[in-house]
Amino acid sequence: MYDYIIIGAGIIGTCIARELSRFDVKVLVVDKEPDVANHQTIANSAIIHSGHDPHEQTLKAKLCVEGNALFDVLEQELDIPVLRTGGMIVAIGDAQERVLEGLYQRALTNQVKEASLISGDEARMREPKLSKQITKALLVPTTKVTYPWEVAFACMENAIHNGAELRLNHAVTGIVRQAHGFTVTFNGKTHVQTRQIISAAGVFSDQIAAMIEDQPLYRITPRKGEYFVLDRKVKGFINHVIYPVPNEKGKGVLLVPQVHGNLLVGPTSVFIDDHEDLSSTAAGLAQVRRDAMKLADDIPFDKTIRTFAGIRATSTHEDFFIAESKEVEGFYHVAGIDSPGLTAAPAIARHLIRLIRDKHTLVEKPGFDPRRKKPHAFHRLSDDEKAVLIAKDPRHGNLVCKCEKITETEIIAAIHGPLGADTIKGIKKRARAGSGLCQGGYCEGAVLKLIARERGLTLEKVNYYHPDTPILVKETKVTS
Template identity: 40%
Template structure:
C-alpha cells in the first residue's frame, strides 16, 4: 500500500469531491453512526466551482417546476435560513430583483412569478421601476418593473463549505485532501473500493460529488449515463468603495436560455461584482478571463447600473458550471449499486446543497438503517474575528493569546492569531489561499502584496514544513525554490 495510509482504509461512505455539495453531504451523514471519508484532489476544500460563483442563495423561481433543480433550490434556501445560526454562516438576506426594460421583459417577470409560486417560493411581488430605485437608487432609470424575491440572499460560499466540513470533522468524519480518485472497483455490480492517489479505501457507498468531473468519476464505476460539460462564467470584482455607486443587493436582468444573465451583486464582505457571462467549453480546467469577456460583462452590467466605476475593479475570475446532458441535477442511485450521484450540480447548486445532502443521506440511512449519533455535536468551533470586536474584547483576546496583537493583513485588519486559528482548526488551511479564504488576509485592495510573505512564514511554522513546501492554492503551486547548495 502506498501513500499516507499504513493500513487498509475502510469506510461506510466515501464522498468524492470537497465542494459545497460534498461537504454538505458529509456534514449531513455525520449526524449518523456511519464512518464517512471525503476525498478531495486539491490541497483544500471548495477548490472547484464552489470558490467561483455568484454566491447567491436563490429564491427558486428559475428552474422548471418539478425538476430536481426547483425542488432542491426552494428546500435548500429554507434550510440555509435554519442552518445560518447553527453553523455561524455568513449570509445577508438581501432579497433579489429581476429587472425588465420593456413589455416583453415584464411578461417574462410574470411568467417567473407564476413559476416561482408553483415551485413554492414565498413572497414574490412585481414592483414598478420607481419602487425598485427607492431600494437601489443607482439602477437605470429605464427599468420598467422588477420581480422582487424577498427570500433570496448572498452568502460566502467558501465559508459555507468550510462550516459543513468543520461540523463533519468534529463529528468524526475525515476529510482527506491532496487525495485524487483514480478508479472505482466494482464487484458483482456493487461498489467495493475507491482507488486514490494515496491508496484504496474500501467503501459500502460512494457518493459522486466531483463537480465538472462527475461524469468521469461515474464512468470509472461503469455508469456512462450522463456527461458534464463546463460552461464558463467570468466576473469582475470591485473594492468596497464601489458599493455607493452600485448596489447593496442582487440585480439580475431577465434570464436567457443558458444563464440567469449578467448581474450586478453585492458580496457579504461589502464588495460588489458584475458577471457572469456564459461560454460552452470542452476544457474542464479553463478558468481564463478574456478581454472580450470583460467587455461583454461591463456592457451587460452597465445596462442595469450605468455608473459602474471601472477603476475600482480589483480582480477578475471565472467559474465553471457543471452542465449535465440531462439538463437537470443527476441525483440519487445509479445503475451501479452503492454509487450515488450528486452530479451535474450547476446553478442553483450552492443554494441546493443542504437539500441535496438530505436527499442523499436519506437513501443511505434508509438502506443501512444507520441510527443518529448519540454524541452528535451541533455547529462548529467559534472563529474569532478581531476587527469585529470592541476594544475591551480585543484587549482580552490579546491578553489570552499575544498573536492577536500582531496585524498581518493591514487592508482587512487580520491578526496573526486569526491566521494561526485558521490553520489549526478542524479541516484547517494548508495553503496561502486557504488562509485567505478563511480569514480574508490578502483579500483587500493590495491583494496580498504586503501580507503574502508573512502568511507563508506562518504556514511554514504552523505546519512544520519548509517555506519552499508552502503552496499558494493548487497541488503544485509552490512559490519558492531552494537554491542548490543554499544550505551549505
C-alpha cells in the same frame, strides 16, 4: 471498510458528509485537490437564490426553495455568514415585462415566499443606482448571499467533529465492483474498500461515472462564467442582488453585494471543452461590462480588485441528477449540480439521505452535535475588547493584512484550525488575508513567514497552494 466514500469535497460532498455523520456509519470524504471547496464552490456568485428561476416541477425548483430555507438553519448551527439582501429581477420594455410576468407565476408555483411585481420607479426608490430604462421588477425578498467556501469548511469541520474522515490530494483513479462493495483506487496506487460510493465530483462527475458504468445517463458540458470583483469601498452602491430577465443562456450578468462588502459583477455563460479553464478573457469581461451597464448607472469598475472565472457542471440531463446507478447497486450519482447547487446543497444532502433510507437502515447517532463555532473577527470587536485581548497576547495587535484587518492570531488560528492550512491560498480562504485591495501584495511575505514558523518549514517549502508551487526558490542576497 468504510460504509460510504464521498468523492468530492465541494459544497455538495461536505453537506452530504455532515448529514451522514448524524448516523452510525463510517464515512470518508476524498478530494483530488489540496483543499476543501476548490472548484465550483469557490468560484460562483454566492447567491442563495429564492427559487424563482428553475422550471416548475424540477428537482432544481424543489431543492432550491428547500435549500434557501435551510440556510437559516445552517446559519444558526454552523455560524456561517448570511447577508439578507433580497433580489430584484429587472425588465426593460414590454417584451421583457412579459417574461417577468411569466417568472412571477413560476415563483408562485415554486412556492417562493413574498414574491411581488413592482414598477420601475418603485424599484429605483429601493435601489437608486438602477438604470432609468428599467420599467418593471420582480421582488424576491428571500434571496440572500453567503460566503460559499466557508459553508463547505463549516460542514466538513462539523462532519469531522461527528466522526467523518477527510483525505485531500486523493484523486480517485479507479473503482472496481466487489462482492460486497467497491475497491477505490487513489492516485493510481492506494486502495480502500467501501460498501457504497457517493459521487459528488462536480464537472468531473461523468468521468467518475465512466469508471464504473458502461452507459452513463448524462454527460457534463462545462459552462464558464467570468466576473469582476469590486473593492469593498463600493459597499452600498447596490444592496439587493440585481438580475436581468433570464435568457436562453441562463440568469445573465448580475450585480451581487457580497458578505464582506465587495460587489461581484458577472458571470458570462459560455460552453467550453476544457473542464479546468479558469482563465479570464478580454472578450468575457467586456461582455460582463456591457450587460451590467444595462442594469445600473455608473458601476464603479475602476474599483476592480480582481477578476476570476468559474465552471458550471451543467449536464445533458438538464435537471440535477441524483439517483442510485441503474447499472451498479450502491453507487450514487449527485451530478449535474450547476446553479442553484450552492443554494440547494443542504436540501440535496437531505434528499439523498431519503433515497438511501428507502433501501438501507440508517441508525441515528445519539451524540450528534450539529454545532460549529468560528472565532470572532478581531476587527469587529469593540476597542475595549481588543485592548483586553492584546494585553493577554500581543500577537492580537500585529495587523498582518492591512486591507482586511487580519491579525497574526487569526492567521495562526487558520494554520492550526480544524481544517488546518499550510499554503498562502489556504490562509486566504480561511482568514481572508490577501483578499483586499492589494490582493496580498503587502501581506503575502508575512503570511509565508508565519506558515513557515508555525509549521516548522523553511521558507522555500511553503507553497502557494498545490504541491510544488513555492513562492520563494532560493536566497538572492546574502548578508555577510
